[in-house]
Amino acid sequence: MSNLIDIAALTDIPKRGARVVKTGHGCVAIFRTIGDRVFAIDDACPHKNGSLSEGIVHGNAVTCPLHNWVIDLESGQTQGGEEGSVSTYEITVKDGRILLDTTSLQK
């Protein structure tokens, strides 16, 4: 059972950028890629909790601003030989609005 919440317009996030949604489980970073794909992952790098929403977004990945770990936005997996992963959340865009599935954020 999904629980989609309209959180913002797609254009509220810059291309190759991110912004955060505050939740009871901490901040979730919402990314928009150059091709207008949207991803939602925890806003904390598995390395030292760096704010991933402040990283440089390239392709479907983000580079953490603290120590340059690269995280794949689709899988939440770290790339380039580092061990670790972050949680990902279901998210879609419909009629220019971003819809986040908050099922796993509500417990």
Next chain:
Amino acid sequence: MTQKLVVIGAGMASGRMLEELVDLAPDAYDLTLFGAEPHGNYNRIMLSPVLAGETPWQEIITHDADWYHTNNVTCRFGEDVVKIDRKQKQVISAGGVTDYDKLVIATGSASFFIPVAGKDLPGVVGFRDYGDVEKMLAAAQKPEGRAVIIGGGLLGLEAAAGLHEQGMDVTVLHLMGHLMERQLDPAAGYLLQKELESRGIKVVCRAHTRAILGKDHVEAVVLEDDTIIAADLVVMAAGIRPETRIATDAGLHVERGIVVDDAMATSDPDIMAVGECVEHNETVYGLVAPLYDMAKVLARTLVNQAASFVPPMVSTKLKVTGVELFSVGDFCEGDDREEIVFRDPSRGVYKRLILENDRIIGVVMYGDTADSSWFFAKLKSADDISEIRDTLIYGPAFQGGEAHDPLAFIAAMSGDTEICGCNGVCKGIIVSAINAGAHDLAAIKATTKASASCGSCAGALEQVLAVTLGDDYAASTPQPVCGCTRLTHEEIRQEIKSKALKSIPAVMQECGWTTSCGCATCRPALNYYMIAEWPLEYVDDSQSRFVNERNHANIQKDGTYSVLPRMWGGMTTPDELRAIADAADKYNVPAVKVTGGQRIDLLGIQREDLPSVWADLNAAGLVSGHAYSKGLRTVKTCVGTDFCRFGTQDSTGLGIKLEKILWGSWTPHKVKLAVSGCPRNCSEATCKDVGIICVDGGYEVSVAGAAGMELLETQPLAKVTTEQEVIDLTVAFIQLYREHARYLDRPYKWVAKVGMGWVRERVVDDLQERAELCERFEISQSVYRKDPWAEQAKPEYEQSKWAPLADLILEAAE
């Protein structure tokens, strides 16, 4: 009035002489350069690799239009000088009459065309200049074309190998009993002939050419023994003759060449000569090292410094890929001479040392020349070799019983051992250049000139790099910017300029990026290059900025930020201090710190508080200190004449002026300045990117210091008398750095690559260039000299950037 210097001939000797001259005294002469060829000075020695298709023509040009322009040389290329009028002190050329005060004849030499019938037929060429190479390459276009080379010396064999590479059927005709008889003994000549024949090049020794046959174009060469060899191209490589006609006509003393004294003056004291056209002590020179030495001497003569030419010992290497050959010194047999010979016929190796009084006087090596520089060094230093005679021929590896390791040999070499023979650069100079940051061949070439001519010492330079850098060596080969591209930073900056690429996507498209939108390494670099190149047109891409520059504050390890307002020249007021204290209270700032750059840092501010902290500080007149940027950070000062009893100038005032001019500018990496009011140097100016020390009557401006992971004292740029000159020099230096440095290279790293001389030429010596640099900086500052905090604290940013996209905690509570 400035004296007029006219130079006839734009070859290697004249090019080097001009370089030396503008280095010594850039404004001593009004310079005019005549060249018979339609282009400027280039590296003639490298025509052979151009012919073989191994090196592009563009790479061997040593002086481009920019260089002549920068150094105010009036170029008259493609214009023959027909006469010198010594009475009127004029040269007469196709374009008219040109006056001179001093004249330099550097007409070089011409290919010697053996006097046989048919030598003037189309299809018969010399091998002297790029025009000849173009003709040869055109002839090589013909399928199954046949070339005959007359002359089996250095030049003839390089032409033969090049044309063979280009697919021609090549025959070498040589008058003497073995190839390269001036450099090689018969045994080495024989090995060389065998090697060339195994490649498919035909060699005929003792070949006496009787005539060249053909109606409208060369068709064949006929020898004295009636042998006929068909040919579509005949290359005359039977030697060169000094080009002295113009000097003879002018009544100068000419023998085989134009006779010069030790200072390079001819029989007319206002006329000098240099290069292959001269004769010095009854000797004519054709290799580059002595010509460069002459050029140095002549440049000094022209500025009235005493200098005299001493012929250097020269060695020869054949630039034919895959042929290892080395020869130096005297190798004729004689009663008082002994020799040591090593032969390994199956490997095709031959080494011969000629000894006289237990000293090496000649070396011939074929097939394995790895030890050549060791033997050459022993020859030049005239070492007594009697102790090591038994193993001498086996080279340095056997002199201590150690295993053969070329790196160990290079490591053991003394600092004054010469590595680049063409330019006379010894190991010590190269090691200092590497230690100063020249970490690849190109940088060593730019800073020391080593390998800038024939390039045959490039391998040895690589070894010096390997020995000096140790484990860091692997990284010294040209590195692309990142995994998204194969191009280096320098190549990309070049593409941006030459193709007028004005956006990051345009660069990625044109330069073949392999990723859709780059990565965290290349994007900030490209964004900077765009800003630097197109300040008025390009719009900063904040998504290609590192977090600190995007948020105009420094991110801390816990995700909070530090906020640091600017304090001009380190000066502040009670009101400013109150505003800072109030902000610290209001936003519960956990730490307040005085920094090394004479300012106050507020640490531990929450991201969402940034715009309001800025607004509060702005209200008190404080602006961003850019403590987070690759741009101007601080100008540290001492109190100067205002209060200090030792101060010689108003260092504080000058620091503030500089900071007001420079603030907001983006640079390849951060830039820090300091101004000290006296040589006691309380503001520690001598480890900054730009450091100014006030002295009685003026200012000493020095640049390229470092006090981070590396510690380097600044290098003097210039000593000047006015504040305005200090400001202009500083701005011009920073603009030159902005335009040329690789992103994330501090000035000291960049200067190590381009050389301090290169920087001084542009910033100090060339007043026009200095003014243009300042002007370009000002154009850029018309956009960037502003406070980003004021901008970022506006309400529209508050909503779209600093606030969260949504707050599900609040929504849940409602």
